[in-house]
Amino acid sequence: MNVYLDNASSTRLDERVVEAIMKTFYEDIALPLSEFVHTPGQRVKELIEESRKKIASFVGAESSEIIFTSGGTEANNLAIKGIAYARAKKGKHVVTTAVEGRSVLDSVRRLEKSGFRVDIVPVDRYGFVDLDALERAVSGDTILVSVQMVNDEVGTIQPLEEVVKIVKSKNPETFIHTDATYGIGWIPFNVKELRVDLASFTAHKIHGPKGIGALYVKKGVSIEKQMDGGYAEFNLRGGTPNIHGIVGFAKAVEILSWDEVEKVRNLRDYLYKRIISSIPEVVLIGPSDFSRRHPANLNLSFKYVEGESVVLYMDMKGVAVISGSACFSRGLEPSYVIMAMGHSHEDAHGSIRFSLSKYNTKEEMDYTVLVLEEVIKSLRELSPLGGN
Amino acid sequence: MSLPYSKKLIELFVHPKNVGEIPDADAKATEGSPACGDMVQLFLKVDPESKRIVDIKFKSYGCASNIATASIVTELAKGKTLEEAKQITWKDADAELGGLPPTKIHCAVLAVDALHTAIENYEHQHGLLKEKVPTTKEVVINRLKHVIDPRKGIDVVRAKTLKGVEVQDGVAKVYLNMREDEEFANHIKEEIVERISPLWDIKVVEVIFSNE
Numbered sequence: 001m002n003v004y005l006d007n008a009s010s011t012r013l014d015e016r017v018v019e020a021i022m023k024t025f026y027e028d029i030a031l032p033l034s035e036f037v038h039t040p041g042q043r044v045k046e047l048i049e050e051s052r053k054k055i056a057s058f059v060g061a062e063s064s065e066i067i068f069t070s071g072g073t074e075a076n077n078l079a080i081k082g083i084a085y086a087r088a089k090k091g092k093h094v095v096t097t098a099v100e101g102r103s104v105l106d107s108v109r110r111l112e113k114s115g116f117r118v119d120i121v122p123v124d125r126y127g128f129v130d131l132d133a134l135e136r137a138v139s140g141d142t143i144l145v146s147v148q149m150v151n152d153e154v155g156t157i158q159p160l161e162e163v164v165k166i167v168k169s170k171n172p173e174t175f176i177h178t179d180a181t182y183g184i185g186w187i188p189f190n191v192k193e194l195r196v197d198l199a200s201f202t203a204h205k206i207h208g209p210k211g212i213g214a215l216y217v218k219k220g221v222s223i224e225k226q227m228d229g230g231y232a233e234f235n236l237r238g239g240t241p242n243i244h245g246i247v248g249f250a251k252a253v254e255i256l257s258w259d260e261v262e263k264v265r266n267l268r269d270y271l272y273k274r275i276i277s278s279i280p281e282v283v284l285i286g287p288s289d290f291s292r293r294h295p296a297n298l299n300l301s302f303k304y305v306e307g308e309s310v311v312l313y314m315d316m317k318g319v320a321v322i323s324g325s326a327c328f329s330r331g332l333e334p335s336y337v338i339m340a341m342g343h344s345h346e347d348a349h350g351s352i353r354f355s356l357s358k359y360n361t362k363e364e365m366d367y368t369v370l371v372l373e374e375v376i377k378s379l380r381e382l383s384p385l386g387g388n
Numbered sequence: 389m390s391l392p393y394s395k396k397l398i399e400l401f402v403h404p405k406n407v408g409e410i411p412d413a414d415a416k417a418t419e420g421s422p423a424c425g426d427m428v429q430l431f432l433k434v435d436p437e438s439k440r441i442v443d444i445k446f447k448s449y450g451c452a453s454n455i456a457t458a459s460i461v462t463e464l465a466k467g468k469t470l471e472e473a474k475q476i477t478w479k480d481a482d483a484e485l486g487g488l489p490p491t492k493i494h495c496a497v498l499a500v501d502a503l504h505t506a507i508e509n510y511e512h513q514h515g516l517l518k519e520k521v522p523t524t525k526e527v528v529i530n531r532l533k534h535v536i537d538p539r540k541g542i543d544v545v546r547a548k549t550l551k552g553v554e555v556q557d558g559v560a561k562v563y564l565n566m567r568e569d570e571e572f573a574n575h576i577k578e579e580i581v582e583r584i585s586p587l588w589d590i591k592v593v594e595v596i597f598s599n600e
Contacts, residue, residue: 382407
């Protein structure tokens with residue numbers, strides 16, 4: 001049996017999304033810039049705008065507030081650098097958290113090199129941002145605060161409402177960006193209700209295609225474009241629009257179902273219960289209050305064994321998961337997210353992320369537990385640290 | 389599927405050879421630490437007459453490369469004299485495995501280091517040293533560079549957990565910047581004793597914790 005449990009990295013395309021994309025390959029061959037000269041161009045332009053409307057409506061935004069990008073990484077880069085360079089005269093201070101994705105952390109580090117001041121706010125044992133530290137960090141010259149919606153490694157859902165409240169009460173001029181790439185479609189999210197100024201999205205985590213994302217930029221918020229040479233996307237992101245990706249993204253959003261999310265949540269809970277009742281000495285990483293955890297995420301550390309061995313062994317048995325182990329990451333440092341949460345190096349090295357999707361089944365969960373039991377037992381027998 | 393590992397590495401990962409402990413081992417050595425994500429523990433049984441390695445076993449906490457390299461190193465060393473086994477290098481292990489990915493070379497180094505340290509420990513404990521160089525403070529510090537502080541994921545010297553070392557009349561005193569009731573204190577103490585006590589002229593190892 002083959003079981004794919006790395007959906008936080010990327011999900012399988014929904015057949016309906018594939019169908020929508022396939023149509024564009026044959027029927028929508030023109031570029032939207034040709035809208036003023038021929039009908040095929042107008043059709044493509046319309047398709048893009050229809051898609052933009054669907055995505056905007058899903059997150060509570062207006063169409064003109066959605067800019068298509070190549071994915072979450074580009075959206076995060078555009079948001080952070082775009083705000084920083086557009087507002088550098090108003091202040092040179094940016095705040096983010098220790099558990100953001102690389103595209104956020106590396107973007108703020110890049111800003112630091114250009115003379116911006118950066119504060120990285122710590123998180124607690126469960127990955128929640130330290131709200132007191134956040135409040136202390138925001139000052140008169142803070143132009144941007146970036147706090148992710150959900151951590152894709154440990155599943156922590158950040159208290160964004162409180163984040164916004166704290167930041168805006170400390171400095172109403174500060175803009176708030178959220179990397180919502182692992183959030184939308186899984187957790188209700190509305191940019192207007194949350195009062196965020198910028199939010200990044202991507203399609204491939206919700207059964208859409210890879211290589212397409214979007215950035216929400218609230219009306220009235222100015223950002224500086226990061227790519228020269230084109231006037232597409234309201235002159236904020238040039239380049240030939242990825243019409244296939246855009247249509248696929250919109251279709252993926254259109255067919256999202258909260259019932260399916262609940263199905264995945266139950267499956268995840270089932271997997272967790274079965275693992276902890278079958279295997280001793282397992283550490284849950286991330287929120288123990290599952291209502292504050294991504295419905296498809298489970299991150300566990302298995303004492304006395306190292307993650308990459310587990311991952312490789314499981315892969316040989318047909319189960320795809322990933323680890324926060326240093327060996328797995330190609331660098332030699334274990335997951336910075338798990339370390340920032342105050343876990344030991346050992347817990348980080350032994351961590352395994354199981355991330356589910358609507359395509360997973362109960363039978364697959366049973367098979368995963370069966371394989372996991374065998375793999376952990378076998379590796380613990382080999383371990384000098386014990387466990388058997 | 390094309391993993392960056394040879395067939396032999398995968399085979400040894402799934403079916404490692406020489407796994408286990410030797411309860412009455414003549415020498416043992418531990419290299420690496422769970423804090424670093426890789427650890428190899430190696431046990432030796434040596435024929436006192438021929439000085440041949442008659443049995444060798446290992447335990448591993450680590451990735452597939454770690455397990456496979458420890459397996460291949462024990463295979464290479466089995467039956468060899470201590471002098472011959474000392475000549476085994478990480479390149480031999482790498483070649484036997486058909487080449488490790490560059491980021492995994494340290495796994496081969498770790499396994500070979502464990503073999504060499506175990507042999508060195510045996511020689512210290514059995515009076516086989518060609519030249520009996522007295523243990524100095526520097527020798528102790530060098531050995532402590534292999535003891536990891538799990539709180540920081542680096543060795544106790546770099547982590548500044550080590551406050552000082554004194555060596556006199558066969559007594560090695562190791563002073564630490566940590567309290568005895570702190571997490572991992574006992575673990576670090578055990579590793580320090582394991583590292584220093586095999587030295588030929590050391591009779592007692594004292595680990596002294598800070599009261600602050």
